[in-house]
Amino acid sequence: MKIIVCVKQVPDTETRIRINPEGNGIVDQDVNWVVSPYDEFAIEEALRIKEAKGGEVVLVSLGPDRAQTALRNGLAMGADSAVHLKDAAFDAADTMGVAKALAAAIKGIGGADLVLTGQQGVGGDHSQVPGLLAGLLDLPQVTMAIKIELGEGKATVTREIEGASEVWETALPAVISAQKGLNEPRYASLKGIMAAKKKAIDVKDAAALGLAAADLAPLTTVASLELPPARPAVRMIDGDPETQARELLRLLHEEAKVI
Amino acid sequence: MKSIVTFAEQRDGKLRRPSLEAVSEARRVADAMGGAQVEAVVIGAGSGALAAELGHYGADVVHVFDAAELAHYATEVWARALGQVIGEVKPAAVLIPFTAMGKDLAPRVAAATGAGLVSDCSALAVKDGKLEARRAVYSGKAFATVRWSGEPQMATLRANVFSLATPDTSRAAKTVARTVDAASRAKVTAVNAAAGGKLELTEAQTIVSGGRGMKGPEHFHLVEDLAAAFGAAVGASRAIVDAGWVDHHIQVGQTGKTVSPNLYIACGISGAIQHLAGMSSSRIIVAINKDGDAPIFKVANYGILGDAFEVMPKLTEAAKAYFAAKG
Ligand SMILES: Cc1cc2nc3c(=O)[nH]c(=O)nc-3n(C[C@H](O)[C@H](O)[C@H](O)COP(=O)(O)OP(=O)(O)OC[C@H]3O[C@@H](n4cnc5c(N)ncnc54)[C@H](O)[C@@H]3O)c2cc1C
Ligand SMILES: Nc1ncnc2c1ncn2[C@@H]1O[C@H](COP(=O)(O)O)[C@@H](O)[C@H]1O
Numbered sequence: 001m002k003i004i005v006c007v008k009q010v011p012d013t014e015t016r017i018r019i020n021p022e023g024n025g026i027v028d029q030d031v032n033w034v035v036s037p038y039d040e041f042a043i044e045e046a047l048r049i050k051e052a053k054g055g056e057v058v059l060v061s062l063g064p065d066r067a068q069t070a071l072r073n074g075l076a077m078g079a080d081s082a083v084h085l086k087d088a089a090f091d092a093a094d095t096m097g098v099a100k101a102l103a104a105a106i107k108g109i110g111g112a113d114l115v116l117t118g119q120q121g122v123g124g125d126h127s128q129v130p131g132l133l134a135g136l137l138d139l140p141q142v143t144m145a146i147k148i149e150l151g152e153g154k155a156t157v158t159r160e161i162e163g164a165s166e167v168w169e170t171a172l173p174a175v176i177s178a179q180k181g182l183n184e185p186r187y188a189s190l191k192g193i194m195a196a197k198k199k200a201i202d203v204k205d206a207a208a209l210g211l212a213a214a215d216l217a218p219l220t221t222v223a224s225l226e227l228p229p230a231r232p233a234v235r236m237i238d239g240d241p242e243t244q245a246r247e248l249l250r251l252l253h254e255e256a257k258v259i
Numbered sequence: 260m261k262s263i264v265t266f267a268e269q270r271d272g273k274l275r276r277p278s279l280e281a282v283s284e285a286r287r288v289a290d291a292m293g294g295a296q297v298e299a300v301v302i303g304a305g306s307g308a309l310a311a312e313l314g315h316y317g318a319d320v321v322h323v324f325d326a327a328e329l330a331h332y333a334t335e336v337w338a339r340a341l342g343q344v345i346g347e348v349k350p351a352a353v354l355i356p357f358t359a360m361g362k363d364l365a366p367r368v369a370a371a372t373g374a375g376l377v378s379d380c381s382a383l384a385v386k387d388g389k390l391e392a393r394r395a396v397y398s399g400k401a402f403a404t405v406r407w408s409g410e411p412q413m414a415t416l417r418a419n420v421f422s423l424a425t426p427d428t429s430r431a432a433k434t435v436a437r438t439v440d441a442a443s444r445a446k447v448t449a450v451n452a453a454a455g456g457k458l459e460l461t462e463a464q465t466i467v468s469g470g471r472g473m474k475g476p477e478h479f480h481l482v483e484d485l486a487a488a489f490g491a492a493v494g495a496s497r498a499i500v501d502a503g504w505v506d507h508h509i510q511v512g513q514t515g516k517t518v519s520p521n522l523y524i525a526c527g528i529s530g531a532i533q534h535l536a537g538m539s540s541s542r543i544i545v546a547i548n549k550d551g552d553a554p555i556f557k558v559a560n561y562g563i564l565g566d567a568f569e570v571m572p573k574l575t576e577a578a579k580a581y582f583a584a585k586g
Binding site for chain 2: 011013014016017019026037038094095096099122123124125126127128129130131132133134135136139140141142143144156159160161162163164165166167168169170171174180181217218219220221222223224225226227228231232234235236237241242244245246248249251252253256258259
């Protein structure tokens, strides 16, 4: 069983965001970069499948040099090898460009029985790459998985929807994206961290993936980035609990007009 | 003539509210583009019956894929159907609700049609005949204005943010019956209603959430009682989901649901950045917390500094009386 896991490096959510002077992105420095939490679920699931059925786990990440730290984290958790997609041409790529590069990389390593991703790369919060990737690779997809059971050439996947869960059966290979609830990711052991240092990271640029500038031309661009509008200062409601309760209802009705 | 295609999600023979919001927004966008046509697409067994309602909300044409084998959502089939309409109509824009289904479907359609896709938009504007979208990024710590370089301009829309049009029952849409190959490599084999089958968080107009300040699962009924009094959905912080007091499907936040209700009442929740990521776009936020320095008060409109165990029962009582009097 060969499993490819797509790993995105993202700013830790605790990180304070500073907007760059151009006003269309964030300042990269001083940001604490981590593996997107949903991708940790995907890595964990891949490792569990490997432990149960045997096989190999290959990580793929597109990003600048620092993305190697994310790959090392995944290798330390137990993944076997990693591919780093790195090229200045990727800097302006949108989700479609990223998905094209990932698709080319996956084809380049001979495909897989299963491609796992996070359901969303936190920060950008697009939730697009899994579906784009499945579409580009012409594979079936199941997104937001909270349970995956593998059978012979197929998988049974539980996916969360509003007010219900769906059970899907998909042929393999397929792209499956991980939602919280799928598993509890492990921490890398000291031994794992040491072993990860010796594992290979294969670096590929756009040319190696057979991608030209035109393939990576963004279909969407961030024209500007702003801090959210400040919320009005909180209005504290005084009095004993009964008075507070009545006053809150009055304000919600008369002032806020939400009840 | 220019057109805007919108995907109308239906489940169990009903159009879901986010779909009606998307049709309403498609109408506004079409009008702002100087009278473009709104073409809705509805897919599913029995979906033909929903065409009239889509007309009331602003669709000019409704493309109906109504066949017995379309009983369950299947990504590949739905994408094929939507792709068929997009291929023929060549719309300026495609609007899809950012629901579990829309989130799954839109990228697949984008891959097939080569459309640029902007996810989870909270506002759309028309500038020089082109769309411009606004969306939250970095867990709501920033907002991006995004533009497309070509057409179709595809966007998914956050639920509960775009206002519903007032339905006009005298408006009739033209319906076009269509067929699609229903073959799919991934299929739904069962649908299980979530435990309790309660109000869906992402679509709720009011949410009452509880956190670690509730002290233990045995007190969580205070949150449920307050929610019941307001007719609200129940939410939770991750702390109490991880502690096993409540199911994770009600978690609000960065690794839970993103919600934008009219009213969000946070009880015993500190307001960690990851929690705020899921609820800071709520219209009115109320915080009940005994710590005046809790970060939740920085985003709250109304605050009650006090013991949740004293305040919540009083608020439940007062709310019951208020809604009973209002009728
Ligand atoms: C990668 C990552 C993802 C995360 N995702 C999420 C997420 O999706 N959602 C989420 O919620 N969190 C998330 N978290 C966790 C988050 O950082 C906080 O730990 C969590 O939100 C805290 O929950 P809480 O507010 O219930 O608990 P606490 O922070 O412990 O706050 C409890 C609050 O209750 C108040 N209180 C105590 N007793 C009373 C009383 N009697 N009356 C009134 N008030 C009282 C206290 O003053 C305090 O403010 C995430 C964390 C990480 C690292
Ligand atoms: N640059 C990237 N490198 C590797 N995987 C990615 C990248 N961007 C997105 N992904 C994968 O796609 C998932 C969804 O990301 P997104 O569509 O950006 O929200 C992530 O959780 C990753 O698994």
